[in-house]
Amino acid sequence: MANVTIDDSDPSIIYLPAWNTRNASVPCATCTANPQADLMFDETWHDSTFNPSPGSSEFANIPSTASMLFNGTAMYVFCALAESSTGSDGDSDMSFYIDGDLKGTFLKIATGNVGVYDYNVPVFAIDSLTPEEHNFTLQGGHVNGFKSLVLLDRMVYTAFNSSLTSESSSSSISASSTSTSSESFKPTSSPPSSSPGSATKKSLSSIIGPAVAVPIVVLLLAAVALCLFLKWRKRRGDSRRTIPTINPIPPPMTSVWHPLSLPSSHHLALQRKVIPLPSLAALGVSPEPGNRRCDRTPLKLSASHLVPTSLPNRSAATGSQASARAPVPIENEAVDNDEPPPAYDEGVGRGAASLSV
Structure with a gap:
């Protein structure tokens, strides 16, 4: 009181x-x-x-x-x-x-x-x-x-x-x-x-004291709030202008294409494997002298001249046997470049083969 x-x-x-x-x-x-x-x-x-x-x-x-x-x-x-x-x-x-x-x-x-x-x-x-x-x-x-x-x-x-x-x-x-x-x-x-x-x-x-102090305090608080808002807005603008880092696209694993090589055990490799034919000398055929063109008469081979379609077991064959059984390539230098090479008849594998020259 x-x-x-x-x-x-x-x-x-x-x-x-x-x-x-x-x-x-x-x-x-x-x-x-x-x-x-x-x-x-x-x-x-x-x-x-x-x-x-x-x-x-x-x-x-x-x-x-x-x-x-x-x-x-x-x-x-x-x-x-x-x-x-x-x-x-x-x-x-x-x-x-x-x-x-x-x-x-x-x-x-x-x-x-x-x-x-x-x-x-x-x-x-x-x-x-x-x-x-x-x-x-x-x-x-x-x-x-x-x-x-x-x-x-x-x-x-x-x-x-x-x-x-x-x-x-x-x-x-x-x-x-x-x-x-x-x-x-x-x-x-x-x-x-x-x-x-x-x-x-x-x-x-x-009466006058509070009337003067209250507006001053309100103005100070408003100024502080405005400064904080402007500072926050500036930080937000800076973060938006930042360019993000772009990672480069990684290079491919290999720059040069290499064909796919199949293993020897693959069935496609076995089908595409070329089996060399025996030479004419081994077959008892001799070309005429001075004539490099081959005779177009079909050559009939006997069953003894056929080349086996299955390869020998490498683990069981010895070195001498492998060399004895190796086929002799056919040397046919008399064939013209415009003539097709002799065709191998698929029937050879079945016991009746013919060679066209």
Whole structure:
């Protein structure tokens, strides 16, 4: 909790029926009370004179009131008092109401010191209120009462969960109340005095500070976010412009084509294998001298001249047998280049072969 100061010029205070708004810059020529403005809180105050005499003023015999709403547990009222009994009529007659109930009064008869004023006087104090909103009313004068003067300076209340704070006070404020008898007022204790305008400056600083700081923080956060976004966008663009590495096509396994060679055991190799024919000398045929052309008469061979179609077993044959059984190639140099070579009859393998020349 903290004390909140409400200056008399605060618009939350409602003044009825007629009060004079006073400050140092605007003097009042018709006012009989003129305290020093620099000794008043924030150099402002409101004054009202109650006069029960008929025709004394437009609001004769009508008490003056100053009302306000507050949310707190305590209320303190400070006024200036005039000691002159003539001219300014400095007698005081004030009543204080909380939520319509009378909570205190302040009565004081001026001592007669002309031009003398008492400042920062606590005329009302209560600190036992429930923590909720209350309606406070100050009343100056009573119907058919005596003439009295009110110089309201400020009000202070102890706020309950309020954001507006002023200087806190550790000492309690109390004021002795009197009955209708004329008795001087002596406060038992008072809150620490504060320089005029200090509460107003603190209230303004508490409002202006966050109003300036919040936009600055928002701008800084926006600038940081923008920098991070631009940096991320630049990295993304660089990654898109990077050309990926293309691996070259590997060369073929062999650059030169080689024909497929089949093993000797393959059936195609056996079919295409050429078996040389025996020579004419081995067959007992001799060409005519001087005539290189071959006789076209078919040559008939006996079964003994046939060449076997199956090859001998290499593992069983010896070297001498292999040389004895090797076929003798036919030397036929007398054949013309334009004549076809002698054809081998496939019937030889079946026992009846003929050679055409």
